[in-house]
Amino acid sequence: MDTLSYLFQLVLALVLAPLVPGIINRVKAKFAGRRGKPVLQLYYDIAKLVRKGEVVSDTATWVFTAGPVVSMVTAVLALTLLPLGGMASPFGFNGDFILCAYLLGMGRFATVLAALDTGSPFEGMGASREALFGAIGEPVLFLSFLALVSTAMSMGIPSTEVSLSSLFCGFSPMAWVMGRPEIMLLVAAMGVLLLVENCRIPVDDPNTHLELTMIHEVMVLDHSGPSLAFILYGASVKLWIFSALLAGLLLPSMSVWAYTLSMLAAVFGVAVLVGIIESVMARLRMPVVPALIGLAGAVASFVLILTLVR
Secondary structure (H helix, E strand, O other): OOHHHHHHHHHHEEEEEEEEHHHHHHHHHHOOOOOOOOOOOHHHHHHHHHHHHOOOOOOOOOHHHHHHHHHHHHHHHHHHHHOOEEEEOOOOOOHHHHHHHHHHHHHHHHHHHHHHHOOOHHHHHHHHHHHHHHHHHHHHHHHHHHHHHHHHHHOOHHHHHHHHHHOOOOOOHHHHOOOOOHHHHHHHHHHHHHHOOOOOOOOOOOOOOOOOOOOHHHHOOOOOOHHHHHHHHHHHHHHHHHHHHHHHHOOOOOHHHHHHHHHHHHOOOOOOHHHHHHHHHOOOOOOHHHHHHHHHHHHHHHHHHHHOOO
């Protein structure tokens, strides 16, 4: 019964994932005084792209067409490791947060290879930037996970039971209520990671058309049809993953359906917050972005040190 309930929560997340970018765009439109696109616009775009044909360069190889599929599949697989509805993932295991991080890294690697396979200098530029920021951001993600693991083990959770389900399913609020308020600093670090990993302002502008300032969008310029649909859907699932992780640091333990409603409200609340950030801030200069990621890494390192010395 628990497995069926979890699968329902998983399907719900997969269905609602494209709604998050729609909420962000709607909030940005309201701030700009525009009517903006419908909240369900990404659903329409994906449905339209799936029915369209695909244009592939004669010089591109199978890597170009495999990249979007791999990026989408790895995002979905990473989602299956998360606790949903307050329930532990039936696919989770001890140390599964390492697999989750590497699945997301594999999706990025596949997208970078697909961009390089086109031979376009613009896409190569975007791939270089994506690889750089990914190499800087992944250690911050691991530091955040390690800080949570250290806190969990110091509070009596056996090392054989440390997983995403135990770390992001009501554990964090219990930790800072019981005298570990430094865990709340990870909310800021994870918030920066959400913006970096999903190429949102102030790291990247997903709506820009200036190649010299683009990161993620410039890598997918040559994709069309179903491949572009896979990229758009995979990006929305990845955004849902980081929003759910951020919400998991704040939501306490509660009943399944109460946690489900709270999680949905928290994920959509994160989308509104991202929309507000993108409305009141401009994109940072490229040399400043590593400093922002480094600041998040310093915060995560500080939390890890505090948990180790206690």
